[in-house]
Amino acid sequence: MGRGNRTYRVVDGQRIEGTWRPIFIRNGGSYYLTDLKIYADGAIDCWGMVDLDGLRDKLASGWIATTIEPGARASAHDLAGWQFLEPQMWINPDDFVVQVADAIDRLNDRPDSTGRCRRLIADYVSSREEADRRALAEAYLKIPESDRRYALGDMDYKDRPLRVICTPVDEPMIGGGEIVTAKMREAAFAYFMEREQSEARWAKQRVTDEPEGGRSGPITLSHVVYPQGWPEDAGLSVLRNEFPAPINYADQLYPTVVHAYWALSTQEPDIAEQIRQAERPFDAKKVAGSGTRHSGWSVRRAAVMAALLRAKFARYPVLAEQLIATGDSPIYYQEFDATYWGTEGSDGANWIGRLLELVRAELAYARS
Numbered sequence: 001m002g003r004g005n006r007t008y009r010v011v012d013g014q015r016i017e018g019t020w021r022p023i024f025i026r027n028g029g030s031y032y033l034t035d036l037k038i039y040a041d042g043a044i045d046c047w048g049m050v051d052l053d054g055l056r057d058k059l060a061s062g063w064i065a066t067t068i069e070p071g072a073r074a075s076a077h078d079l080a081g082w083q084f085l086e087p088q089m090w091i092n093p094d095d096f097v098v099q100v101a102d103a104i105d106r107l108n109d110r111p112d113s114t115g116r117c118r119r120l121i122a123d124y125v126s127s128r129e130e131a132d133r134r135a136l137a138e139a140y141l142k143i144p145e146s147d148r149r150y151a152l153g154d155m156d157y158k159d160r161p162l163r164v165i166c167t168p169v170d171e172p173m174i175g176g177g178e179i180v181t182a183k184m185r186e187a188a189f190a191y192f193m194e195r196e197q198s199e200a201r202w203a204k205q206r207v208t209d210e211p212e213g214g215r216s217g218p219i220t221l222s223h224v225v226y227p228q229g230w231p232e233d234a235g236l237s238v239l240r241n242e243f244p245a246p247i248n249y250a251d252q253l254y255p256t257v258v259h260a261y262w263a264l265s266t267q268e269p270d271i272a273e274q275i276r277q278a279e280r281p282f283d284a285k286k287v288a289g290s291g292t293r294h295s296g297w298s299v300r301r302a303a304v305m306a307a308l309l310r311a312k313f314a315r316y317p318v319l320a321e322q323l324i325a326t327g328d329s330p331i332y333y334q335e336f337d338a339t340y341w342g343t344e345g346s347d348g349a350n351w352i353g354r355l356l357e358l359v360r361a362e363l364a365y366a367r368s
Contacts, residue, residue, distance in 0.1 A: 005019050005020050005021070006018070006019055007019065007020055007037060008039075009037075009039060009043075009345075010220070010332075010343065010345055011041075013220040013222040013334065014218070014220055015218045015220060015330075015332050015343075016039045016040055016041050016043070017039070017040045017107050018037055018038055018039040018040065018107065019037075019038050019103050019106075019107060020035040020036060020037045020038065021035070021036050021038070021099075021103070022034070022035060022036070023035070023036040023046065023064055023065075024064070024065040024068065024074065025046065025047060025063060025064060025065070026062050026063060026064075026065045027047075027063070030072075030073055030074070030075060031065060031068060031072055031073070031074035031075070032074065032075050032076075032077065033074060033075070033076045034047070034077075036064070036100070038100055038103045038104060038107070039104075039107070040104065040107035040108050042104055044100060046058055046063070046064055052097060052100065052101060052104075055097060055100060056093070056097055059093040059096060059097070060093070064096070065089075066089055066091055066092055066093050066096060067089055068084055068087040068089060069084075069087070070084060070085060070086060070087060071083065071084065071085075072084050072087070090146050091144065091145075091146055092145075095144035095145055095146065096144075098113055098142070098143075098144045099144050099147070101113075102114070102144075102147075109214055113139075113142050113143045113144070113147075114143050114147060114150070114151050116139055116142075117136065117139035117140050117142070117143055117151060117162075118151065118152075120132070120135055120136045120139050121136065121162070121165075121192060122192075122196065123135075123136075124136045124165065125165070125189055125192045125193065125196075133165070133166065133168070136165070136166055137166040137167075137174055140159075140162060140163070140166050140174065140175075141174070141175075145175075148175065152195075157191070159175075160188075161187075161188040161191040161192060162188075163175050163177065164180055164184050164185055164187075164188035165185060165188045165189060165192070167180040167185075168180070169181060169182050169185060211328065215328050215329065215330065216327045216328055216329040217329060218329055218330040218331070218332055219236065219326055219329045219330070219331050219332070220331075220332045220333075220334060220343075221236060221237065221239055221240050221331065221332070221333045221334060221353070221356075222237075222334045223240075223334045223335065223336060223342075224237050224240070224242075230243065230244060236322065236326070238319055238322060239319070239322065239323055239326075239331075239356060240333075241256060241257035241258045241261070241281070241308075241352065242256055242257075242258055242281040243256065243257075243319075244256055245257075245312055245315070245316050245319060247260060247308065247311045247312050247315055248311065248315070249264075249307070249308060249311050250264070252276060254276055255276075255278075255281075255284075256281050256284075257305075257308045257309065257312055258281035258284055258285060259275060259276055259278060259281065259284045260276075260308050260311075261301075261304065261305060261308060262275050262284050262285055262287075262288035263275040263276045263284070263288075264304055265288060265291075265293050265294060265297055265301070265304075266288055266291035266292065266293070266294075267291065267292045267293070267294055268291050268292065271287065271288070271290060271291035272291070274287050275287045275288050275291075302351055302355070305341075305351070305352065305355055306355050306358065306359070309352075309355055309356065309359045310359055310362070313359055313363060320363050323356065323359065323360050323363065324360060324363050324364050324367070326360065330353070330357070331353040331354075331356045331357055331360075332350055332353050333350055333352040333353040333356065335348065335352075
């Protein structure tokens with residue numbers, strides 16, 4: 001299961017983090033290789049949104065395939081098609097559900113089945129109590145079978161030391177294997193004590209500047225329109241470029257960042273002036289459509305936007321405080337027709353959001 005794959009979807013202006021893994025969907029007697037998308041709020045997209053209970057139903061019905069019969073045909077849509085001669089599948093439906101639940105836990109920074117098992121190791125190594133051994137063994141068996149060998153992250157010993165300490169003396173090793181001896185258990189306990197000491201040494205030497213509790217939740221600056229004019233309290237919308245906060249830049253006064261950006265992008269001085277004097281940001285952008293961009297504008301535009309945002313927040317301390325108050329939250333800037341600058345649905349490079357985070361960091365640093 002690919003665990004580094006990331007995706008997201010936007011719900012009511014909020015970004016929901018997600019991940020994905022490959023699956024086979026059986027539809028109309030054919031198999032299709034596709035992506036199962038898993039989201040932090042528990043939604044699972046398998047050609048239709050379900051939750052974990054719905055996922056179990058899809059597995060029970062065979063919609064999501066964990067077995068494939070010889071001779072079956074499969075397709076990767078317009079990429080390729082093939083026929084299975086000797087298909088081998090590596091996971092059963094129950095373990096599949098646990099893997100998906102594990103992915104949801106990781107997206108929410110919670111321990112997954114492996115993490116919950118590993119948390120119990122130190123307790124048992126320290127206490128050697130039978131109750132702790134049983135709890136550890138139970139947690140180990142809840143890890144999907146195909147994931148157990150990676151539980152310790154040790155490619156030399158794999159999960160063998162864990163299986164040994166989970167098993168009483170003179171019994172077959174949990175998960176299948178040889179009879180466990182007292183000597184094997186003592187060696188396994190020594191392995192974990194040395195591992196704990198090594199991890200403590202590494203933690204003491206490790207240098208990191210990541211926040212201990214992780215970053216705060218994301219903020220979405222939704223696209224807003226106020227036909228009757230901006231309200232007195234516009235909330236975080238004051239951080240948007242359409243907000244009427246006139247700025248001085250290059251000896252010119254512009255009604256908004258939008259006016260300034262499009263005027264500076266235009267080669268023709270007369271059109272640039274029309275943009276500057278446009279009544280609304282929408283009108284400024286519309287006038288800019290009749291002009292010609294400067295040569296190499298796509299290379300310089302991010303630097304120009306950064307300069308304009310700095311000018312805005314330097315001139316308006318109240319707005320700067322509102323930006324600083326967003327803390328270390330990721331900022332997503334919604335734009336319907338400019339995915340370089342913002343986000344639209346699940347797409348967008350979000351450069352304005354990134355630049356707002358940069359200016360926020362500069363303001364916080366200057367204040368400190």
